[in-house]
Amino acid sequence: MSDARKPFPFASFEPAWQARWDAEKTFRTPNPGDADFDPSKPKFFVLDMFPYPSGSGLHVGHPEGYTATDIIGRTKRRQGHNVLHPMGWDSFGLPAEQYAIKTGQHPAITTVANIATFKRQLKALGFGYDWDREIATTDPEFVRWTQWIFLQLYTSYFDEEAGKAKPVAELEAKGWTREQIDAVRLAFVHEAPVNWSPDLGTVLANEEVEEWRSKGHIVERRPLRQWMLRITKYAQRLIDELDPLDWPEGIKLLQKNWIGRSEGAEVDFQIDGHTVTVFTTRPDTLFGATYMVLAPEHPYVAEITTAEQKDAVEAYIKACAAKSDLERGDMNKDKSGVFTGAFATNPVNGEQIPVWIADYVMMGYGTGAIMAVPAHDERDFEFAKKFELPIVQVVQPAGDADWQGYTDPGAAVNSGFLDGLPTAEAKAKIIDWLEQNGKGKRRVQYKLRDWLFSRQRYWGEPFPLTWKDGHHHAVPDSELPLLAPPLDDYKPSGTPEPLLSKARDWVELPDGSIRETNTMPQWAGSCWYYLRYCDPRNSSRFISNEAERYWSGSSAEAKGAGGSPATGMVDLYVGGTEHAVLHLLYARFWHKVLHDLGHVSTNEPFQKLVNQGLILGEDGQKMSKSRGNVVNPDDVVKEYGADALRLYEMFMGPLEQVKPWQMKGVEGVSRFLARVWRVAFEENQAGEWVVSSKIQDVPCSDKALLKALLKVVHETVKKVTEDIARMSFNTAISQMMVCTNAFTAAAVVPLNEFRLLLHVLNPFAPHLSEEIHARLGGSAMLANMDWPTHDEAALVTDELELVVQVNGKLRDKITVGKDADAATVEAAALAAPKVKEQTDGKTIRKVIVVPGRLVNIVAN
RNA sequence: GGCGGCUUGGCGGAAUUGGUAGACGCGCUCGACUCAAAAUCGAGUUCUAACGAGUGUGGGUUCGAGUCCCACAGCCGCUACCA
Secondary structure (H helix, E strand, C coil): CCHHHCCCCHHHHHHHHHHHHHHHCCCCCCCCCCCCCCCCCCEEEEEECCCCCCCCCCCCHHHHHHHHHHHHHHHHHHCCCEEECCCEECCCCHHHHHHHHHHCCCHHHHHHHHHHHHHHHHHCCCCCCCHHHCEECCCHHHHHHHHHHHHHHHCEEEECCCCEEEECHHHHHCCCCHHHHHCCECEEEEEEEEEEECCCCEEECHHHHHHHHHCCCCCEEEEEEEEEECHHHHHHHHHHCCCCCECCHHHHHHHHHHHCEEEEEEEEEEECCEEEEEEECCHHHHHHCCEEEECCCCCCHHHHCCHHHHHHHHHHHHHHHHCCHHHHCCCCCCCCCEEEEEEEECCCCCCEEEEEECCCCCCCCCCCEEEECHHHCHHHHHHHHHHCCCCCCCEEECCCCCCCCCCCCEEECCCHHHCCCEHHHHHHHHHHHHHHCCCEEEEEEECCCCEECCECCCCCCECCEEEECCEEEECCHHHCCCCCCCCCCCCCCCCCCCHHHHCHHHHECCCCCEECCCECCCHHHHCCHHHHHCCCCCCCCCCCHHHHHHHHCCCHHHHHCCCCCCCEEECEEEECHHHCCCHHHHHHHHHHHHHHCCCCCCCEEECEEEECCCEECCCCCECCCCCCCCCCHHHHHHHHCHHHHHHHHHHCCCCCCCEECCHHHHHHHHHHHHHHHHHHEEECCCCCEEECCCEECCCCCCCHHHHHHHHHHHHHHHHHHHHHHCCCHHHHHHHHHHHHHHHHHCCCEEHHHHHHHHHHHCCCCHHHHHHHHHHCCCCCCHHHCCCCCCCHHHHCCCEEEEEEEECCEEEEEEEEECCCCHHHHHHHHHHCHHHHHHHCCCCEEEEEEECCCEEEEEEC
């Protein structure tokens, strides 16, 4: 379609407005200390999850959340807030490096090119970002502070008593040895079985395994020496401190389940002089423990196995090691296991119970050993049946349920001093007994593991650490950023040796030290990027105290709500659900450490979180290249314009909902925008758009004919304002369509009232609204004008239409004066012709009048 | 298996606190304009010839239920032997 044939000339005015916003820095956000900073304005920090600038460019999923935050940001700005709405790039990551392996091109080069594409695409959508605050996690200045924060973790430990992080310097002062301190740092070296991917050439966090495996990569368990972050120390706070956050309950639950707190007890069993501790959430069933199971990797297995069982046990362990986690975790598969020949003593009754090893017990959770109570645990029940182990009832079910395999609470039986106690009381009593007799103790267990933080890849932040004589040391702050040297060959070696170790000159230092050659995972940058936006060019601190305090201050909204002050720094964070347990958990952890150390004043990073729903292809399937259902935003902008794309994505349905793309729907909103355009302009003989003769600068309120129009306009201002506040964008657009239809039908369009529509349309379709406003003689940009308020008086009508129901069914409608009292309304309702028909010959039992809404007559 | 979400016309969806179910848009039908078509404008469009029926299914609470309660089914997502 040539521009002339397009329903309105978006292709010429959209880039012009974008250029003007750029040139005038319309969306620049002043910081405290700036000349144009106005301390009387409340702050509003609205954040998008910044994109990874992939080679394939922007996806239609990106503008969904970005348009939502843009609407909120533009509106808040016009409502008198100092709005921080920044954008940046999560630019470290595996794809750039894999591209480098193929082409030999340095990842920095591809990254710069990809960022340029993303930026061009985002600018073409007219988002009101403060581009002066743009950041990229790969910028040396950004890397510097990522490394600095890592060193904060490295030089801190978790003080159990205070429940917070403190500098290890305090321990040094108390005379702790280096070894003792190294054992408690929040960043520490640990040799453990990790998720190693030979074809990616790196280890992965537990949370990442599934993602890469589903992309076809191999991930196997392998013991390696790795850097870990002690996130487990924060498990309880990460659960508790979710409470005051305004997040979807589903996401909170997902995090809680991921952290996986369970309460129970550790119980000590004796095996040939060894003490083997098990963890159980059901210590009340201790009398029913008829055997014990150790994980195949359990350290005592070799020692306790008898000579007769040695071969079988070793064969089983070997078979388990060969199995991938996926195979091992397959629920449908039969239980397997081998008897060790050893017996353990049940501490509560002295019974000798056989000790088995089985792969349904994991070394990584609890103590790697369990007491098996087959009568009241599904897995143990299944295992006992298969291997014909004894099953002893110790819980009496509440109802008449079968006790075999009964796992719910009941009453203790066959349990000595616990008999008759309900499960909860039995638990408390047995734990007291265990503690008094030194045979166990109360224990809270979490599923969350420490965060495996090192990677062996090139395109990430190097660890700012060196090694000498087997000890690690921090690189001084003055030497940050520590940048990786360029390499000629980025190919993984297939061994766990980090890629950076190839750069001998870089690794070996003159004093005989060597550099740590691991790099950080992509999460590192995204753990704190939102902080950097607040003070992006600060070269002496990651964020100045002043900027930190200002952008952390409780938002006006939180204060106005009268509730507790906001605990999170960012007022609104919008992004996809896929980050529910990774980025959102990691960032909370870092923020808490920084808070504990006094670097940030809030306890949480993100006060309010909203998840946008996935946009599916036209076929209702997830968009993917292989299905051929991918929609490219560039094509949509070219055909229909940026405003149409923005508006369509908001009109599709509720932001949080999963919804399919429909190109016909884009046409629909494009037609709506064209209708708005044609209210203002008509084409003359020469094919030029000139101001429509319908547009008249006349007062509206005193003309009876225009009263209905006035009402619609003010309803629209009211509804759009409210709908933006509750992020119900689809209904706001629907209301603007109603308003536009009213203007289209009107013979005269009063200029001031039409401008009100442009005002509220502005955050949704910024280019079109500014263009029409300017062409109609508006001198200031809408973006710089105050947000309009509606006139309550314009909304009231003299008469109301009420619905009349008989026995709950709609039968008639009546019109009454707006101030009619209940008796008048009731009389009018009973007199309505269709109501008379329905009630004829019946007795009126009751009449319910809902003022302003309806009348229901109960008759029989 | 566990947890979460969803289920309203031919389609996307609306109904904010229990009060006119189907706003708005798409599609479709008819009309105006046109030699004709596109575009645009206007009228109509839950089903049913009608009586009536109707928000996944069955029950309940209520004067009144898409909305609240109980049970069930289907679809989607996440998670997975967590002791």
